[in-house]
Amino acid sequence: MxxxxxxxxxxxxxxxxxxxxxxxxxxxxxxxxxxxxxxxxxxxxxxxxxxxxxxxxxxxxxxxxxxxxxxxxxxxxxxxxxxxxxxxxxxxxxxxxxxGTVADEAQKFSVILRDRTGGVPDDSWAMWATRDGSDFGGFAIDADGVGSEAFMPGDYIIVTQFRRAPTDTERGELVLGITPVTVGDGQGQLLVDATTAQPVSAEVERDDAVYVGAPISYGALSRKDESFGLAASAVAEAGSDIYLMPEPDLPEFELSLMYQPTFLSPEGSADPYTYNLALGELDGFPADTEYAFTDDELAQVETHLHDLGAAVRGHTCDYGDFVERQTGIGLCRRVPVAFPSTHTMLYTAEPGISWEHSAKGGIYAEGTQRIVDGFVDDRTGVVYEPGRTERTVVKGPFSAGAPVVARSADEAGGHLIGGLLYPGFSVGGESLAQVGFDGTMSLSRDGRLVSETEGVQRFVMDMPAEPGRYTLAAESVFSGTTSVFAAASSQSWSFDVGEMPEEGYEYLDLPVVSLGIEGAEGGWVDGDEPVEVTLQAMAGAPYAPVEVESMTFEVSYDDGRTWRNVAIERDGGTAAGVLCPPRRAEFVSVRMTAVDTAGTEVAHTTIRSFGLA
Known part of the structure; x- marks a missing residue:
């Protein structure tokens, strides 16, 4: 906050x-x-x-x-x-x-900001950089809308943002600009006159759509040195209009604009929908920044939001940007949703725009947006085509997710191991992590316990400095109320470490065996037919397939009291098998083992990985 x-x-x-x-x-x-x-x-x-x-x-x-x-x-x-x-x-x-100090040859240079009424903006911000990227700074804008700095003669780029606040009778305005100037050629000031700016806006087909605001980012990236660029972003709320100053003459820079408006269906709508738009251009400002779309020009995604056994509230947050490179600041609009429900999501559908989807559902920590009992789903790199399609959020089945674990040396000379564990995780066309596990972590060396701690999803423990073979183990129980899946989990990894790297930090690639079932929804699978499963050894963040020397797979239909081996056909780190559940089985628990090419051994068990509908 x-x-x-x-x-x-x-x-x-x-x-x-x-x-x-x-x-x-x-x-x-x-x-x-x-x-x-x-x-x-x-x-x-x-x-x-x-x-x-x-x-x-x-x-x-x-x-x-x-x-x-x-x-x-x-x-x-x-x-x-x-x-x-x-x-x-x-x-x-x-x-x-x-x-810094001001040299004798420095000259006073002033930036004067005027809104579209000719008046002084209510709030202003401006920064500058030398055109070669050797120096940067900011202007302090006074009550008259003027900011002054002492500049050495040379070429500069000035980035400005200013706004006039909305009133009860008039909309506000947000004005953005990038302007090159040369100090020493008689130019002692820059007037940024908003009456020369062009509007940036969007219209959508549905007449009852409610505009709720937009992040907007603009910048100039050096063509010669990609480490140098000037960029700025702002968030315009629903009561303000956006304006962009004319495109500057900066041929040695790649200019960009990314405008991301959101429109919502009216509150309480029986057919809820959201427009998430990502509009702009790389290598120049768009000639026309007043956008208008019909639904047929967008991706119309009928999104089925499932729960995991208990209806919950939550939200989605979708972010679109250029495939080639991200130019925006990464701000998305949180949209309240219910799990279960169906929600139509409309997205910019262009080959150069990539979407990142985030969804959360469950119980939040009081006064925060942090889920303490529920699930979090993320998808990245989604490129849409115009037209109608469907998407399911919360699929399953659940097994262990690849952990993010590292060892490090602290300032006192001690060594630690810590990271993130995912006792209940689904990778079936999603990256969905259950939240709400309690449990214990332990670290052993050559079969002897050296450290342990309470808590499994985030952990830190002492670790000896000596090289050797270690075993990291976790025992977890889902203590929440929002899911009937991944009721309990056991995970262990046995791995070798050498001397600590000079930088005092090292990620440990600890694999898991993920489980996929086509057609799973909300953790449930059709149990009237044989169930085809796919196993994939994965490690790292982001998750990537890994090769293994061996793999086993077992299932239980009585919450882990008895186990049955499943024959699998393996090719490297991928395997497939078929389950024939007993007629009265309700849930399927899974147990996997594998040994990767580095000799790391992994074993994990998930009680109630998925249900049989």
């Missing part, structure tokens, strides 16, 4: 959503990209920009990435010791860390 009460939620796939606090729905946000090109998420409400530039508000309390990295979820209450220790220039960290 930001000091203003606005809430920023970072999703498991790295994207994020912003929810204004009550009464702040029309403020909007500046989300500038750091001078050093890092992916840090900085989210500043427009009404806080002036206070930050004036030194009255701490910009470090709006660097979401750094705050979460320090374990802080309430930016206003975070102690000073937990804040970013870098110097800031306005809203952004100073990449040089130097205060």
């Amino acid at each position: 930001l000091p203003t009460g606005d809430r920023v939620t970072v999703l498991p796939n790295g994207n994020a959503s912003i929810e204004p606090a009550e009464g702040r729905e029309d403020i909007g946000f500046v989300t500038p990209q750091a001078f050093d090109g890092s992916d840090e998420l900085i989210a500043v409400p427009f009404d806080m920009v002036d206070d930050i530039e004036a030194g009255l508000e701490d910009p470090r309390r709006y660097n979401v990435t750094r705050l979460l990295g320090a374990g802080q979820t309430d930016a206003g209450a975070a102690p000073a010791s937990a804040l970013d220790d870098r110097a800031y220039t306005g809203l952004l960290p100073d990449p040089t860390g130097e205060s």
Whole structure:
């Protein structure tokens, strides 16, 4: 939560959503990209920009990435010791860390901002960079809409954002621009006149669609040096219109625009729908930024949202950007949904646009958007074609997910092992993790226990420094109320480690055997026919297939009291088999083992992997 009460939620796939606090729905946000090109998420409400530039508000309390990295979820209450220790220039960290001095030949240069009425904007932000990327900085915009800096003679690029707030009778406006200037040729000021800007808007076919706002990103990436570029983003809320200043003459840069409006069906609609649009262009600003679409020009995805045995509330969050490279800041609009339900999702359907889908359902920790009992699903790299199609969210079956585990050396010279485990995970056309497991973790070396801890989905334990063969084991029980699947899980890996790398950090590729069944929905499979299963050894993040030397597969129809071996046909790390469940079986539990080509042994059991309908 930001000091203003606005809430920023970072999703498991790295994207994020912003929810204004009550009464702040029309403020909007500046989300500038750091001078050093890092992916840090900085989210500043427009009404806080002036206070930050004036030194009255701490910009470090709006660097979401750094705050979460320090374990802080309430930016206003975070102690000073937990804040970013870098110097800031306005809203952004100073990449040089130097205060700098003004040379005698420096000249005063002013930026003057005027909105579409000719008046001074309510809130403004501007930054600059030398055209060769050797220096960066920001302007402090005063009450007259003017910001001044002392510049050495040379070529510069100036990025601006400013807004006029909406009123009870008039819509607000958000104006964005990039402008090149030359200092030393008699040009001592730049007037950014919003009356020359073109509108950026979108219209959709359905007359009752409700526009709820849009993130928009724009930038200039050097063609000679891809490590240098200027980019900025903002979030326009529903009460404001967006305008873009004319395309600048910057031939040595690749210009980009990404505009991501969202429209929702009216509240309480019997046929809920969402328009998620990703509109823009690489290598130049679009000639026409007033977009209009019929439904037939979009992907119309009838989305079936299943539960796991208990009806829950949740949300979806869909992010679209260019396939070639991401230009946006990764902000998506959270859309409330019910599990189970059917929801029509409409998406920009172009070969150059890729979508990332996130869905959550279950019980949230009080006052947060963090699921503590439920499930989280992520899909990436989805490219749509125009037309009607279907998608299922929450499929199953469930087995162990590939863990993210690393060992490290701490500052005191000790060694640790830690990471993320997924006791209940589905990869059947999804990456869905169940949340709500309790249990214990243990680490053994050469058969002797060396460390153990409570908690399995996130864990850290002491680990000896010595090389050797270790066994990491987890015993988990699903303690939530939202699922009848993955009721219990056992996982173990035996692996070899050598000396700690010089950098003091090493990821451990610990494999699992995933389980796939075509046609699974909500964890259930048709039990009237033989069930064809696919097994795939996987490891890493993101998950990738791995080769194995051996693999076994067993099933139980009585929650693990008795087990039956299943004959499989294996080809490398992939195998297939057929189950013939007893007539009265209700759930199927699974047990897999494998040995990969590095000699790592894995064994895991999932009680109630899927149900038989």
